Amino acid sequence: MTGLGPSDLITLLNGLPHEVDERQSEYNLNLVRRLGEAPCISGLIGGILQDDVLMDEIAGRSYRHVNHFDKIVLVDTGAQLGYRLTLHAWCPPYTEKELKDELIHDHRFSFWSTILTGRLVSQNFARGENADASSTLPRVDFQQYRYVPEKQGTSTTSNFYEFIGETELEVTGETVEEQGNAYHLKYHRIHRVVLPRESMTCTLVLRGPRERNFSNVYNTAYPNTDTSNGNVMFSREELAGKFAGILANVNGA
Numbered sequence: 001m002t003g004l005g006p007s008d009l010i011t012l013l014n015g016l017p018h019e020v021d022e023r024q025s026e027y028n029l030n031l032v033r034r035l036g037e038a039p040c041i042s043g044l045i046g047g048i049l050q051d052d053v054l055m056d057e058i059a060g061r062s063y064r065h066v067n068h069f070d071k072i073v074l075v076d077t078g079a080q081l082g083y084r085l086t087l088h089a090w091c092p093p094y095t096e097k098e099l100k101d102e103l104i105h106d107h108r109f110s111f112w113s114t115i116l117t118g119r120l121v122s123q124n125f126a127r128g129e130n131a132d133a134s135s136t137l138p139r140v141d142f143q144q145y146r147y148v149p150e151k152q153g154t155s156t157t158s159n160f161y162e163f164i165g166e167t168e169l170e171v172t173g174e175t176v177e178e179q180g181n182a183y184h185l186k187y188h189r190i191h192r193v194v195l196p197r198e199s200m201t202c203t204l205v206l207r208g209p210r211e212r213n214f215s216n217v218y219n220t221a222y223p224n225t226d227t228s229n230g231n232v233m234f235s236r237e238e239l240a241g242k243f244a245g246i247l248a249n250v251n252g253a
Contacts, residue, residue: 001034004040012031036114045243059238061073068094070091090196098195103219104218109210114182115181118196122177135170157230159231
């Protein structure tokens, strides 16, 4: 699956159905795995790097996410029930404070993802009221926030967090996805990505249609009131540097 450009991907994503059954989910998983193969993703990024207009467009909706990864939105159809294709790159080193951040959340949408380089380690959680009463797994108290992005067009310019209250989460385990693996995560699953300490981890994410207008964030760092923060979009030069780093890791340079 090589030779695809962003316009081809827009056509491809627009053709995916809004209703996702088990068969479609398996198709989406295979699709993102094929798109993430080194020749395909390298060719796609290489083509983008040669198009200044496209670089500016992608830079204008890409930014350093509050959860400490670079979020590069390659394709966004702009439709509420549409699909989106993004790169997520975690690039160490991180500060001790960043490594200790809790970053626990669920999503507004389900997604399919493949690991382009590195390994993705996630810790998984369940809400206390949904846990098995006889479980001996550790439980931790957190503050819960309802997150809603504030957008201008396809750019997420800021983040609003509505304080909901105190809640208890049970630590249910850990998952590890190695380079080349692909996986599906439902929107209601609660997790956090463990920040890599040694080398870049980069994933290609196919985001499905929106399933609700908010997600939940859990931590002990935010104030117990409503809060917000802003996103600073990348410049064309910054985006070029991000792409160069991703290509070097994907191609083993």
